[in-house]
Amino acid sequence: MGVVITAGVIVIFFDWRMLVLAAGTQAVLAGLLYSQLLPPQIAGVKMIVGLLIAVQMYVTGRQIDTASPRRADDTRRRFTTGLPFRIVVAAMVLLLSWQASASPDSSLPEVSPTVSLAVFGLVAMGLLGLGLTEEPLKGGILLITALTGFELYYAAVEPALAVMALLAAMSFAISLAACYLAVVRSQPDRSGAG
């Protein structure tokens, strides 16, 4: 449940500190879930990869914050128009994920109910969040959230080392690209495009 709540926090909030904190917590909790499916050493490596991605996001967030501090009116606009909606839909997705993992018709037979809830919750929250944002840093964290959900399931059905390594490399690549896009987006517009 904890790992899905971290995904909900990522969907609901915009502040980069909150996002990075939730991403780091999610990496630790997902690592604990991996330990039910994979040898502890590999689960540990997955956790470290997730934490390194969180560090990468933190450094990027700080750089963006220094380059272009957030304006107060941005915060007000977001909180008045979007926050209640995001809280409601995140709660609905959480309930649906819980329901799907508890129902014998839709639960995933290859994994335990706990992992099943995490898989449904992370993928659904990730997709929901991606539909609600076009900010690269948040988008990157949400992509990794959805991917973590998929990896939790895939680790149970295909635990090959090469695939695990490739998926970790893929997460790094996504994170790197998202951080780069976030930094580019935060630069003052030099193009002058109308």
Add this chain to the structure above:
Amino acid sequence: MIVPLLMLAAPAIMSLAAYLLRRWVWAQSLIAALTSATLGLLALQIPLDQIAVFAGRDVQFQSAWVVLGRSFTFAETDRPSLAFIYLASTFFFAGAGAAKPPRAFLPVGLITLSLLAATIFAQPFLFAALFLEMIAASAAFILSDDEHPATRGALRLLVFVTLAVPFILLAGWQLEGLATSPEDTSLLVRATILLNIGLLILLAVVPFHSWIPNVADDSAPYASAFVFTVVQTAVMFFMLKFFTQFDWLRANTAEFAALRLAGAAMVGVGGAFAFAQRKFGRLMGYAVMVDLGTALLAVSIVEADGLPTALSIVALRGIGLAVWGMGLGWIRSRSTHRNSDDFDHVSGLGWQMPFAAAAVIVGGLSLAAIPLTAGFTGRWALFRLLARNDLTLAFVLLIASVSVTLAYARGIAALLRPPAAEESDAPREGQATIVFVIAGIGAIILLGMFPQMLLPAVARAAEAFVK
């Protein structure tokens, strides 16, 4: 010598050299073009699993490289697809110095070459989806930069490719299950559904197409052209490999009907939206959608020469796109609103930058498949096939082609309006650009007039996929 390792490592190492030479774009361009041209020749000629004399010594060229229990294998049938990717990249890299590309274009382009080779070598080949994902991530570095800070297109490309990967991997898992329980047809059904969803997303079929016009609008034109040519071709080869490797997929007529529907949707939506565009970038995006759709339509025609037609469409798309991208980069730099390619903002620039304007016009018309341009060859062959198979689709394709052409005609009219009194102080196209533009336009017209120069190579490539 392990050939896959050589082909994966060489571009990565050369990308480091290109990065170190980032102040000298022509040196970068030379290194990148030489690397990809050499690899292209090696892809065609290198002996596999044979001993050959190399630098005075007997060397065995191994075709497989095993890593963590999986392998990268260079099969004989991979030669045409590899050679195409390397030679198309050579074309882009050679012209980069003259085209105002993003600073990271050549180093990242070389890294992309490594990843593209990995998509072809990966065994089981379903894992190529992971490398396609890494390509989408690396594309972000050339699709957005200080000059093009809009990130929407690059982010959407990343999101869509990431969403496709799980479907492809899960399809692979179902197929592994099928190997142990061949009597369980539900596995086959699930694998087919998952595979189709994954491929629809990767191929940017409607409604997963939104990244194409956004990338074309927001990013440097030359970088967009590279992504639309090389990366989308790799995706097309990835799809064709499924049909080559799985008899059950090839025997499924519903699969080809779905491909035809997907292609028709891309052609229809691309054509409909192209007509309404007033920016060269977005227009190019929708024209590319139409072209991607035509390639899918051609693949869907199984009983005739659909595959060679699809490959000729794919092969000839890049030439028009590269020339177009080279010209539009210069036109945007001199627009009244810098980096804008709105028709109103580039009005009259055809008189100030005649060569860049000519590149935009001829490259665009090739993409619209106007007769006597390179793009016409594949489109005409498809019209002939569709006329025998499905006249309605031929009509839809004709309307879409006319729609793109009319939209270009508006753009051309804007470029050729009488020039404004005041001129921008942005530099005009240099002599090198003029040389490359003339060469590119010459290639478009030459291939448009004498397409038979390319057809034997296309036929050989098609044979490799049929095998």
